[in-house]
Amino acid sequence: MANRWQHFETPIPSTGPAVLATLGRQAWLDRPSYRLEHALTFVFATLGRNRDRVGNALHGTWLGHPLHPALTSVPTGAVATTLVMDAASMLPGSAARLHDGSRFALGVALVGSVGAAATGVTDWQHTHERSRRIGLVHGALNAIATGLYASSWWDRRRGRHRRGMASSALGYGLTLASGYLGGALVFGAGTGVDRSGARLLGDRWMPVLPATALDGRPHRVAVNGVGVVLYRTDGQVIAVGERCPHLGAPMSDGWIDRGRIVCPWHGSRFACGSGDVLRGPATAALPHYPVRIRDGFVEVHGVPK
Ligand code: FES
Numbered sequence: 001m002a003n004r005w006q007h008f009e010t011p012i013p014s015t016g017p018a019v020l021a022t023l024g025r026q027a028w029l030d031r032p033s034y035r036l037e038h039a040l041t042f043v044f045a046t047l048g049r050n051r052d053r054v055g056n057a058l059h060g061t062w063l064g065h066p067l068h069p070a071l072t073s074v075p076t077g078a079v080a081t082t083l084v085m086d087a088a089s090m091l092p093g094s095a096a097r098l099h100d101g102s103r104f105a106l107g108v109a110l111v112g113s114v115g116a117a118a119t120g121v122t123d124w125q126h127t128h129e130r131s132r133r134i135g136l137v138h139g140a141l142n143a144i145a146t147g148l149y150a151s152s153w154w155d156r157r158r159g160r161h162r163r164g165m166a167s168s169a170l171g172y173g174l175t176l177a178s179g180y181l182g183g184a185l186v187f188g189a190g191t192g193v194d195r196s197g198a199r200l201l202g203d204r205w206m207p208v209l210p211a212t213a214l215d216g217r218p219h220r221v222a223v224n225g226v227g228v229v230l231y232r233t234d235g236q237v238i239a240v241g242e243r244c245p246h247l248g249a250p251m252s253d254g255w256i257d258r259g260r261i262v263c264p265w266h267g268s269r270f271a272c273g274s275g276d277v278l279r280g281p282a283t284a285a286l287p288h289y290p291v292r293i294r295d296g297f298v299e300v301h302g303v304p305k
Contacts, residue, residue, distance in 0.1 A: 020184050023137055024130035033136050040125045056076050058122040059280035066192040066283055068119035069182075074112030075181065079149065079172050081105040086165045103156040106168060113146045123192065126247065126251055126266045126281045131189045134181050143176035145171040194284040195248035196241045200226040202302025209298045211237075220252040228289065228300055231256055231272075238272050239300045241287030245277075251286070261286065 044051050060067030085102035089095040120142070124135040148171030154162035164261040185191040200223055208221045220242055221228050227242030233256045240261060242251055249265035256262070260269040260278055267284035275288030290301040 012182070013147075016180065016184070020134060020181075020188065023134050023181075026133050033132050034104040036121070036136070037125050040121060047222035055122065056277075056280050061280040061285045063284060064277075064285075066119075066123060068116065068123050069186070069192065071112065071116045071119055072179070072182070075109040075116055075146075075149075076175060078105045078112060079168060079175065080170055082109065083172060086168070089161075099156065099161055102151060103164075106153045106156070109149055110146065110153060113142070113149070117142065117146070123281065125193060127185075128247075131185055131191055134189075135185055135191070138178050138181040138185065140173045141174045142157050142179070142272070145174040145178065147171075148174070152252050191247075192283075194245045195243055196245040196284065196287050197248070198226050198245045199241070199287055200224065200289055200300065200302045201227060202213075202305045203304065205292065205294070205299040205301050207294075207297040207299050211293045211298050214298065218252045219252060220250075222301060224302075229254075230300075233259075233260065233272065236295065237291045237298055238275050239289040239291040239298075240270070240275055244282060245284035245286060246282040258303060267283060 004101050010085040016091075018237060028181055032139065044055065047054050056062060058067065060070075063070075075254065082102045082105040082232070085098045085105065089098035117139070120139060124132070124139060126136050152164040152168040152171065155161075186193060202224070206223055208223050208228065209230065213219065214230060214231060214237065219230045221230065223265045228239050229242050229251045231238045231240075238256075238261070240251060243249065244251055244254075244263040244265065244267060246263065246268050249263050250263070251263065253260050253264040255264075256272065257269070259272050261272055262269055262281065267279070268277065269279040270276065270288075271278055273288075275286035277283065287303070289303065292299050292301075
């Protein structure tokens, strides 16, 4: 019998998900991943009291958004400029000036690659399993591409323009492949996306729990289908979203440390009074709700729609 839907569009074949699934299954990548993570932990430990400041700068906590995606556009754009100038230099006329310009653009790409790599590994060290494996391949492709750009720059400086053009073109192919993996980490796995979930919306106070139930431990309650976590500290009650904005850790497993709410997974810290990020890897604020006690009940107020 004919399928009643068969006249609709046929699915578009897509190899991307199969490649990502294959990479995500490569458990042998875990060993080099842990080695790299330990090396990064050691490097950050050597920063001493500046560790949090440097970490926040590289994560993009100060920006309210991951810094890595913004910085990757520098090397990508600069190498694209190099390739366009290389193509134009094949035309008769102005090859010498274009050679200078393309080498300069490639130098910009090399400097930009350092920033992109530093922010990338800082974000990557907190990923897990599938994302971590794909992220490692993403970083390895970028490292090889950067090596090709460096060799291309050197060849151009020595006058070997054709060879320099070939290696930068090859490197750009790797950069594009790596960009695809980076995009999959963001759009597919949600790395770098605010994972705190739905907000409690509304313009009224909602009773959520008898005040006597707050016993010093975090309590998760569902209000209109939205998870809210309540903490009691120093006689104050704090109401926040149930998921950490970084990778969605349950904040009901978190704790209060010297006026800061601490995420249980990677140690992001949020201000008790506002939910603002005090220390990454989170870059987005933790949802934070007004709270009061009335007639023996804890009441939470939604945020405006
Ligand atoms: S889930 Fe990573 S800091 Fe909270």
